[in-house]
Amino acid sequence: MDPILLGGIVALATILVLFSGVSVALGLLIVSTGFLLIFDGLRSLELIPEILFGKLDNFALLAIPMFIIMGSSIASTRAGADLYEALERWLTRVPGGLVISNLGACALFSAMSGSSPATCAAIGKMGIPEMRKRGYPDGVAAGSIAAGGTLGILIPPSVTMIVYGIATETSIGRLFLAGVIPGLLLVGLFMAWSLYSTWKSGDQMLLASRVYSWKEKFEILPRVLPFLAIIVGVLYAMYGGIATPSETAAVGALLCLLIAIIIYKLWNPKDLWVVLRDSTKESVMIMFIIAAAGVFSYMLSSLFITQAIAEWIGTLDVNRWVLMGFVMLFLLVAGFFLPPVAVILMAAPILLPIITTAGFDPIWFAVVLTINMEIGLISPPVGLNLYVINGIAPDISLKTILKGSLPFVACMVIAIILLCFFPGIATWLPDVIMGEAV
Amino acid sequence: TELRLSHQWSNQDIRHQVAQMVADGVAEADVDLEIKIFPSRSLFKPREQYRPLTRGQLDMTVLPLSYAGGQQPAFNLTLMPGLVKNHDHAARLSASPYMAALEEKMAEDDVMVLVHGYLAGGFVGKDKCITSPADVDGLQTRAAGKAFEQMLAGANASITSMASSEIYNAMQTGILNAANTSSSSFVSYRIYEQVSCYTPATEDFALWFMYQPLLMNKSTFEGLSEEQQNALLAAAEKAEAFYLEEAKKQDAASVKVFEDAGVEIAAMTAEDFEEWRALAQETSYKAFVEDVPDGQALLDMALAVE
Amino acid sequence: MQRSPQCSETLTSKRKIDMAGQSSAVTARTGNNPFLRGVAVLSTLAGWCSAAMIVAAVAITCQMIFVRFVLNQSTVWQTEAVIYLAIGATLVGLPYVQQLRGHVNVDLIPLALSPGARYYMYILTMTLSIVMVAIVLFYGFEHWHLAYERNWKSDTIWAVRLWIPYLAIPVGFGLFLLQLIADLVAVLLKIDTPFGLEDE
Ligand code: NA
Ligand code: NA
Numbered sequence: 001m002d003p004i005l006l007g008g009i010v011a012l013a014t015i016l017v018l019f020s021g022v023s024v025a026l027g028l029l030i031v032s033t034g035f036l037l038i039f040d041g042l043r044s045l046e047l048i049p050e051i052l053f054g055k056l057d058n059f060a061l062l063a064i065p066m067f068i069i070m071g072s073s074i075a076s077t078r079a080g081a082d083l084y085e086a087l088e089r090w091l092t093r094v095p096g097g098l099v100i101s102n103l104g105a106c107a108l109f110s111a112m113s114g115s116s117p118a119t120c121a122a123i124g125k126m127g128i129p130e131m132r133k134r135g136y137p138d139g140v141a142a143g144s145i146a147a148g149g150t151l152g153i154l155i156p157p158s159v160t161m162i163v164y165g166i167a168t169e170t171s172i173g174r175l176f177l178a179g180v181i182p183g184l185l186l187v188g189l190f191m192a193w194s195l196y197s198t199w200k201s202g203d204q205m206l207l208a209s210r211v212y213s214w215k216e217k218f219e220i221l222p223r224v225l226p227f228l229a230i231i232v233g234v235l236y237a238m239y240g241g242i243a244t245p246s247e248t249a250a251v252g253a254l255l256c257l258l259i260a261i262i263i264y265k266l267w268n269p270k271d272l273w274v275v276l277r278d279s280t281k282e283s284v285m286i287m288f289i290i291a292a293a294g295v296f297s298y299m300l301s302s303l304f305i306t307q308a309i310a311e312w313i314g315t316l317d318v319n320r321w322v323l324m325g326f327v328m329l330f331l332l333v334a335g336f337f338l339p340p341v342a343v344i345l346m347a348a349p350i351l352l353p354i355i356t357t358a359g360f361d362p363i364w365f366a367v368v369l370t371i372n373m374e375i376g377l378i379s380p381p382v383g384l385n386l387y388v389i390n391g392i393a394p395d396i397s398l399k400t401i402l403k404g405s406l407p408f409v410a411c412m413v414i415a416i417i418l419l420c421f422f423p424g425i426a427t428w429l430p431d432v433i434m435g436e437a438v
Numbered sequence: 439t440e441l442r443l444s445h446q447w448s449n450q451d452i453r454h455q456v457a458q459m460v461a462d463g464v465a466e467a468d469v470d471l472e473i474k475i476f477p478s479r480s481l482f483k484p485r486e487q488y489r490p491l492t493r494g495q496l497d498m499t500v501l502p503l504s505y506a507g508g509q510q511p512a513f514n515l516t517l518m519p520g521l522v523k524n525h526d527h528a529a530r531l532s533a534s535p536y537m538a539a540l541e542e543k544m545a546e547d548d549v550m551v552l553v554h555g556y557l558a559g560g561f562v563g564k565d566k567c568i569t570s571p572a573d574v575d576g577l578q579t580r581a582a583g584k585a586f587e588q589m590l591a592g593a594n595a596s597i598t599s600m601a602s603s604e605i606y607n608a609m610q611t612g613i614l615n616a617a618n619t620s621s622s623s624f625v626s627y628r629i630y631e632q633v634s635c636y637t638p639a640t641e642d643f644a645l646w647f648m649y650q651p652l653l654m655n656k657s658t659f660e661g662l663s664e665e666q667q668n669a670l671l672a673a674a675e676k677a678e679a680f681y682l683e684e685a686k687k688q689d690a691a692s693v694k695v696f697e698d699a700g701v702e703i704a705a706m707t708a709e710d711f712e713e714w715r716a717l718a719q720e721t722s723y724k725a726f727v728e729d730v731p732d733g734q735a736l737l738d739m740a741l742a743v744e
Numbered sequence: 745m746q747r748s749p750q751c752s753e754t755l756t757s758k759r760k761i762d763m764a765g766q767s768s769a770v771t772a773r774t775g776n777n778p779f780l781r782g783v784a785v786l787s788t789l790a791g792w793c794s795a796a797m798i799v800a801a802v803a804i805t806c807q808m809i810f811v812r813f814v815l816n817q818s819t820v821w822q823t824e825a826v827i828y829l830a831i832g833a834t835l836v837g838l839p840y841v842q843q844l845r846g847h848v849n850v851d852l853i854p855l856a857l858s859p860g861a862r863y864y865m866y867i868l869t870m871t872l873s874i875v876m877v878a879i880v881l882f883y884g885f886e887h888w889h890l891a892y893e894r895n896w897k898s899d900t901i902w903a904v905r906l907w908i909p910y911l912a913i914p915v916g917f918g919l920f921l922l923q924l925i926a927d928l929v930a931v932l933l934k935i936d937t938p939f940g941l942e943d944e
Contacts, residue, residue, distance in 0.1 A: 023847035049884035241612035250805030281846040284837035
């Protein structure tokens with residue numbers, strides 16, 4: 001059979017199976033096994049356990065559970081609230097200070113957490129009720145946190161960047177650095193929009209929030225120190241010659257656990273178990289998808305689908321930006337329905353050769369891809385962050401959350417467009433710190 | 439008939455070219471035989487290739503044989519320090535009773551060799567040149583291969599294990615002071631940007647030689663028609679000659695790249711080489727002989743090749 | 745919709761949401777059924793093992809950095825140990841995460857179905873999942889057995905006997921299979937609802 005046609009059939013089967021309610025990882029295994037059985041015969045099934053094991057046989061993967069532990073241990077303390085409060089006391093004179101504080105807290109928390117929903121929940125628990133109390137519209141309150149939370153996978157560390165790095169064999173240290181400036185750019189855009197919308201609403205109450213004395217401002221600073229200690233410690237370990245990026249994750253996890261236990265007094269074994277249980281749960285889920293996606297890409301390669309698609313795209317005589325447009329559209333649609341890790345693992349092996357042949361930088365592409373995935377996190381029908389917000393503030397309707405998030409989606413689209421015109425936004429920092437790409 | 443060949447290298451790599459030559463030669467012979475190449479680990483990860491090969495789920499591969507050393511400990515001899523002196527010596531080893539003994543071991547796994555070939559490598563130092571064992575004392579070192587780790591540990595180096603793709607970053611941040619791998623990896627990972635000195639394989643002395651043959655599943659080969667077998671063997675013979683010539687050029691080419699990058703080039707003297715070899719005898723050779731039942735006999739056969 | 749550890753919710757169903765790292769998760773219901781309870785105990789034990797392996801991986805990695813950076817000594821076994829621990833944590837953790845409903849899924853089709861059709865859809869997808877896991881278990885056991893019989897080792901100085909890490913495949917998938925069967929049984933016995941969705 002023509003590999004391209006076969007590819008189409010595989011795609012259809014995959015969509016059908018993945019939407020059937022079966023877990024994503026098992027769904028990928030089922031589709032792969034089915035096609036391997038038909039086209040490669042019964043004996044190819046012998047390989048499945050070896051491929052599953054082999055995909056996990058990678059030191060870099062260790063960083064995934066580690067960065068998840070970092071986020072969830074800090075999220076289970078009042079550190080998020082402290083951070084949020086400190087920012088609020090200092091930004092009180094700024095118009096719309098509260099929403100700005102929220103976004104800033106999300107950005108800072110992202111620098112410690114590898115996942116988006118965790119960031120969203122850590123800041124939202126405190127931020128959303130506070131904003132609503134002060135009269136911010138529900139949509140702005142919920143939307144800003146939903147969007148701010150997505151920064152968790154763009155600002156390093158990032159679980160999805162690790163997955164991308166492994167799937168495409170790009171340097172994880174470089175990928176992390178590439179997310180920094182685009183992350184700040186997004187924060188800036190989010191803040192600009194929030195300011196504009198509060199200003200437009202004309203409610204003077206929002207602009208002038210509570211006034212804090214200098215004493216109150218300085219009082220809270222020590223409570224932000226643990227955050228800075230973690231961020232500085234991790235950065236120093238990673239770029240200061242102590243450890244490789246994957247090893248650094250373990251340092252970060254240990255630091256966060258220690259700070260949670262010592263400073264935030266998280267020493268009740270039950271509470272610690274909750275942190276560990278939730279980290280285990282999320283890590284195992286992600287790692288199983290990685291292993292299963294390995295079998296899926298083996299199937300695609302063995303049936304020559306990957307190669308045929310790459311060849312076919314190569315023969316198409318289209319402008320590289322048209323090609324990129326289609327790739328992004330595809331990613332956006334995939335992101336509407338599937339979790340980021342699954343999209344990256346399924347798409348990267350097929351897309352990356354196409355992208356690099358067309359002359360795009362894989363590091364730059366990782367950033368654009370990540371922002372696409374961020375949009376998926378706050379868009380229907382499946383948006384993890386939306387549900388987290390819904391959990392924090394059940395009385396805000398999903399429609400309101402969605403409406404509040406839409407302008408932030410627009411900010412992300414603007415960021416992607418800016419990145420297309422100025423790829424340096426992503427590539428400059430890694431090039432300066434780590435030298436030109438290999 | 440369609441055969442599947444998997445390897446871990448890019449389309450520009452010499453080992454891909456060897457595979458491609460065999461594929462082209464067979465295609466030209468027009469004997470209803472097609473070799474489909476899956477390069478750049480697009481089908482199997484490097485170390486996952488040997489087992490499917492032994493069971494015929496994969497037909498052919500270009501593989502550093504020492505990757506399978508955990509299943510056939512005798513294969514560890516194919517990445518042993520100081521056992522191969524230079525490329526011509528490597529070619530004589532490939533045609534010796536020593537190799538015949540190894541091929542017997544492969545036959546136990548239903549595997550046969552189509553194209554023999556060795557590639558050489560050297561050392562890089564971040565701050566200084568590495569020529570004799572005394573030079574690695576106290577350095578954080580990444581070595582390619584178990585036997586090299588044993589030897590370097592014997593020279594009092596601190597061994598750290600990481601993928602060759604991580605060498606660049608580790609050198610840059612200073613986690614690593616020295617590394618040892620193949621000439622082509624040094625170039626493809628642009629290690630020359632991070633080091634001050636390179637000790638390449640030369641025509642006289644090289645410590646690091648790795649046997650990287652093109653292997654085939656034996657039963658699959660025997661299942662082919664005589665015509666097809668002959669076409670394969672003829673193409674393999676041509677490829678082997680090409681492999682040897684190109685392998686020699688790789689070392690010189692890598693020296694050129696390092697020189698152009700302003701890296702100092704150091705050379706091992708005959709004394710240095712003997713020092714390393716004496717050290718290897720006490721460390722890696724000894725460990726090998728203890729580990730493998732007929733290890734001493736195999737080692738003697740290899741050492742007997744002039 | 746998607747379910748994840750952070751959040752197990754759909755837009756239309758009225759399931760309890762669990763927020764990141766906080767409230768208790770939606771877990772498999774066991775009723776008073778001894779089989780379901782037994783499986784739940786096994787899966788929980790597996791979860792503890794999995795979490796312990798992750799903690800051990802953190803500790804060993806930190807030890808490795810210390811040995812290399814502070815003591816400037818060789819670190820030959822740590823990388824490999826950590827990799828095998830992470831693999832073990834993943835595979836052995838599978839049944840526990842299934843029990844906690846932590847494996848992300850997209851239930852767009854079940855949501856669109858009537859409760860009756862949804863029931864049969866669940867039986868179909870669960871049967872497929874069970875067959876799939878049984879296939880991996882069968883070949884995984886063979887793979888482990890071969891490594892044990894032939895005494896395969898990793899090709900490093902440490903030379904780990906590979907049957908030890910490979911053991912995670914049959915153990916993890918074996919317990920995973922039990923948990924999946926338990927989940928199917930719970931729905932057949934009406935102890936739990938298909939896909940965890942409540943009828944409207
Ligand atoms: Na982050
Ligand atoms: Na979405």
